[in-house]
Amino acid sequence: MPLPLYLLAVAVFALGTSEFMLAGLLPDIASDFGVTVGTAGMLTPAFAVGMIVGAPPVAALARNRPRRSSLLGFVLVFAAAHAVGAVTTSFTVLFATRMVAALANAGFLAVALTAAATLVPAGKKGRALAVLLSGTTLATIAGVPGRSLLGTVFGRRAAFWAVAALCLPAALGIPGGISAKRVKGEGTGGPALRAELALLTSPRLLLAMLLGALVNAATFASFTFLAPVVTDTAGLGKLWIPVVLALFGAGSFAGVTVAGRLSDQRPGPVVAVGGPLLLIGWPVPAVLADKPAALCILVFVQGAMSFALGSTLITRVLYEAAEAPTMNGSYATAALNAGAAIGPLVAAATLTTRAGVLGPLWASGLMVAAALLIAFAVRTTAAAGGSAEVLQ
Template sequence: MPLPLYLLAVAVFAMGTSEFMLAGLLPDIASDLDVTVATAGALTSAFAVGMMIGAPLVAALARNWPRRSSLLAFVLVFTAAHAVGAVTTSFPVMFATRVVAALANAGFLAVALTAATTLVPPGRKGRALAVLLSGTTVATIAGVPGGSLIGTLFGWRAAFWTVTALCLPAALGILKGIPAGGEREREDAADKPALRAELARLTGRRLLLAMLLGALVNAATFASFTFLAPVVTGTARLGEWWISVVLAFFGAGSLIGVTVAGRLSDRRPGLVIAVGGPLLLLGWPALAVLAGEPVALLTLAFVQGALSFALGSTLITRILYEAAEAPTMAGSYATAALNAGAAIGPLIAATTLATGFGNLGPLWASALLVATALLTAFPFRTEAAGG
């Protein structure tokens, strides 16, 4: 895999750390900003909504910009938003910074997803995306638990400053590793279809199905991931330090899931969906029933991380294949679909916290969302598998 691909993954790591680390910081943010944990959970949805709306919008605006300039601008805006978030004492201001950061992240990821597939031969899109998304999975292994640990030791604001600092070497890596727009990029620009033609791809049934399934699976992932901290400290009765451990197990599983799926999603996507989907469906209720047992909690966090990201990354690959005739917008379609799920999942999960399910409500909500995805996919097995 080419070096620029790994440099893009570094930036994705910094942004992924920000997106996911709130799972371990929500109780402290809620207390400091004088809101409930459920209200603080809306910060995750705000980020996801910003990415969902921002991905196609920013991608359309930036489709004729040089890739290096676009990627660098997005990283710098993302950095500034976190600096403001680190000092604010207002929940509405914090909410606004999450939306701005999300717009920057959306633009970056939309351009990066498209750029990644142009750096490798056509038949290796899945492998390229596995490298790019490894930045996200490493964030869940190291960045997110690290952010939670920093938050426990020094306060949640220190975690935001850490993300700000992480963005600086990512920006330098883009400057040094991504070539400036040259002859090849100008030739690619000349060959681009019109924006209207790229948007017309959204009428394709196979593309819409892949986007819907990706949204549902990611909704399930974020529904539980966002509210894992109360499960660890409440249901399992473990100390705050264990939040980082559980998140690390989830992240380790996600890295393995993305890596394995990256080798299968180009040639055998149907296998990943057919095997991983039912297992993912069984895993969320199992976690809800066994969450009070620390060993089971750690084991199932690992397994669910692997299955969630294996299925999710495979569906991203399917979206990019189905949107191949929309080269500048394909990445934004994948980003919008996944973040539609990331926005909806925590909102659905938050409604379960005040029910009889309590802290375990989000886990049952995840099971329902995965079941909906499988029921939706079943009549269209050929389309879902890309066969």
């Protein structure tokens, strides 16, 4: 894999730390701003909504600009939003900074995904995506637990300042790294924007986006509200929260690494094997959450299965949108973050039910079930009609 791809992954690590870090800071944020944990949890879908809404238009605005300057601008805006978030005493302002950061993240990830897909041969998009997403998974291993620990010991402001500071090395490294190898298609003629947007009417592309969104929704539904499970149900201290988050991150890194070697040529078996295992896996932690050892093992396993299946489905988005070379990254970004927005919203609603803090785990299982039912129905219909199916 080319060096610029790994430099992009470093920047994704910085941005991914922010996207995931609230999972360990929700109780403190709720206390600081005088809101409920469920209300504080809305910061996660707010970030995701900003990425969904922002990815296509921001990518469209950046499509005719040099990618290295666009990526640098997005990182700097992202850092500034976190600096404001660190000093504000208003939950409304904090909410607004999350939206601004989301737009910057959306633009960066959309351009980075497009660049990643063009930095490698046509048949290695899955491996390129795995390298890029390794930045996100490493954020869940080190960045998120580290910021969670920092927030637990020094307060949530320190965590926000740390993210802003983490963006600076990425800002210094990306321009030179990207310029070291020219991205194919930059500065040359290509499909018109209207032609690229027209691909959004493709049933195969929409199916890949829908399945990816549902699996990611299940992931974010439980990940966002893991902290109360650790402290309330498992009975562990607050310092265990970053440990459990790191276990989830370690599993996600393993899952995306393995899937990256399979998703290009064999996406069907990944979905056929990983889907049912993920479906069974989410309700099990809900039953065994009061047993700390079992919870820790299951969190690792679910991280692996979630990212293996999710990254495979997002890879299919890039393949199905191959004829949109400057916009396909924004479609993948929108699919990822549609799930990140829907999942916590559904999960927050379950907190007031009899399931309590375990509600998000049950909700995750239901969302994976929905994805598998849709995939099975479409595959059966495609087989009956003799047409090609998106997960073959």
